Amino acid sequence: EDQVTQSPEALRLQEGESSSLNCSYTVSGLRGLFWYRQDPGKGPEFLFTLYSAGEEKEKERLKATLTKKESFLHITAPKPEDSATYLCAVQGSDRAAGNKLTFGGGTRVLVKP
Amino acid sequence: ETGVTQTPRHLVMGMTNKKSLKCEQHLGHNAMYWYKQSAKKPLELMFVYSLEERVENNSVPSRFSPECPNSSHLFLHLHTLQPEDSALYLCASSRGWGTDTQYFGPGTRLTVL
Numbered sequence: 001e002d003q004v005t006q007s008p009e010a011l012r013l014q015e016g017e018s019s020s021l022n023c024s025y026t027v028s029g030l031r032g033l034f035w036y037r038q039d040p041g042k043g044p045e046f047l048f049t050l051y052s053a054g055e056e057k058e059k060e061r062l063k064a065t066l067t068k069k070e071s072f073l074h075i076t077a078p079k080p081e082d083s084a085t086y087l088c089a090v091q092g093s094d095r096a097a098g099n100k101l102t103f104g105g106g107t108r109v110l111v112k113p
Numbered sequence: 114e115t116g117v118t119q120t121p122r123h124l125v126m127g128m129t130n131k132k133s134l135k136c137e138q139h140l141g142h143n144a145m146y147w148y149k150q151s152a153k154k155p156l157e158l159m160f161v162y163s164l165e166e167r168v169e170n171n172s173v174p175s176r177f178s179p180e181c182p183n184s185s186h187l188f189l190h191l192h193t194l195q196p197e198d199s200a201l202y203l204c205a206s207s208r209g210w211g212t213d214t215q216y217f218g219p220g221t222r223l224t225v226l
Binding site for chain 1: 117119153154155156158161169203205213214215216217218219220222
């Protein structure tokens, strides 16, 4: 069974203080690893998809990286508007499970001005 | 803003009520999903629908009944729910079955009294 563990559960940052979020996973044949951002009371907003170890993707102050066992979401010089819960999910190669995403518990990020 | 809409955004119901949640996607996608997000638990996949009418029920209680009349609309019919069913119910869609990125709606916050 696919499993995803995110750490830390919560992260408090000062504006401009860079940091990294971790997503550790076990999956039977990784088809894709996904990062989403979720604001309170809203649905997850898609950020990135990573497919293979060594791949990196960037969007504004966010950069996602992938190894064979984990992914990192780096937040560079964060601003208060980066405050949100960041979710990691994996999709395995079991096609009988369809397009099932297995999610981690998320990391709540609070950026203080 | 996403191309997936959900109504109502908030719903309070008694244990003996019958209600329905509605989801509509405007992205031209062919697969739609229902997820449940409970407090302090990761998102859980409930149902999957695709053009091929494949339905995946991940051991969801029969008091939840999905309906997908076409590729743009998805319903979740609720009856005789329990207080532990209170959660954020999220709808998502993707381009096709087995295709990667899922896009989420804003969710329906359900409270069962």
